[in-house]
Amino acid sequence: MTSDKKGDLGRREDEARLKIQKFLQGRRNPDTRQYVEKIIEYLENVRKKDTDRKKPEREVGWVRVKDLLGEFVGEGKLIKNGTTFYRLIADLSQDLIIDKQTQPMPHEKGRQATFYRTLSKYRREWIFSRDGLESAYAERMACIHDLIEQLIIAQKLLMENGCPNPHEIIIERFKHQRKKKPSCSAALEPNLIQEFRDEKGNIDYQGLINKIATRGQENKGSTL
Structure with a gap:
């Protein structure tokens, strides 16, 4: 890797680190911070698995919102209600920490599905309390x-x-x-x-x- 590419990578990492840390600093409720940690960790694990499988970059890391709901929201799960989840997901997307896309589903006539993925690669030490x-x-x-x-x-x-x-x-x-x-x-x-x-x-x-x-x-x- 050339020095220019290393410099670009370092700048992107700095930007990603500052974004997630600024976002967490604005969430003083420890439960909310934990929700962010777990959601980002989950999305990062999906990104890593897709990368290891050599998927094209445009397909890497996307998770359907209903799968995130099934993983995190409900009785006995990390987040008790969907309102909290959707508000947090919207804030993460608005602050450019996670990316969002919608696309029609071939086997679900007339419906579009929403997907999210981390916008950058995040290191654990940036995210976790x-x-x-x-x-x-x-x-x-x-x-x-x-x-x-x-x-x-x-x-x-x-x-x-x-x-x-x-x-x-x-x-x-x-x-x-x-x-x-x-x-x-x-x-x-x-x-x-x-x-x-x-x-x-x-x-x-x-x-x-x-x-x-x-x-x-x-x-x-x-x-x-």
Whole structure:
């Protein structure tokens, strides 16, 4: 990417960040802020999935309004009534945070459907309040814990079926795969896992989880 393109991307990101932060600052009700966080997160997830599927840009990220209603509005859901939802969606559209389009539906004669998508790509740290980030962090930690438990079970099953040291094989395969397709794990502190590896090369996964969780707690007081 050339320096000019990087500069343009940086300016667009700055504009998007300022828009969403200004919008959130004008909503002092914590419930309203949460509604914004969840709606933007949902639309961003759709955008990411569509991008990963290599959809054309004009088709990326659009969600029908009735699907948003089904996801967020009603008894036992995030937003209790449709009036609040429609007012918030209209404000987000008016402030150019989300985009809107209507189009006729081929199988719904005489009707037009309304769709929304995020107007720009938003980063989580721009959108989420501290409570939102801590909640997302807790969810990710729970997922990590479940994956590690599954890995431990898989290693035990391999040992029961004649594989003497599945951990070494897994590590070798992982290293080989990472050479072909580097992952974000390559950016981890190199000594972190070593702290929890014994003389035989086995990893104390529970200790590793506790270490990561402790670091998260230590950082709770830091400024986002």
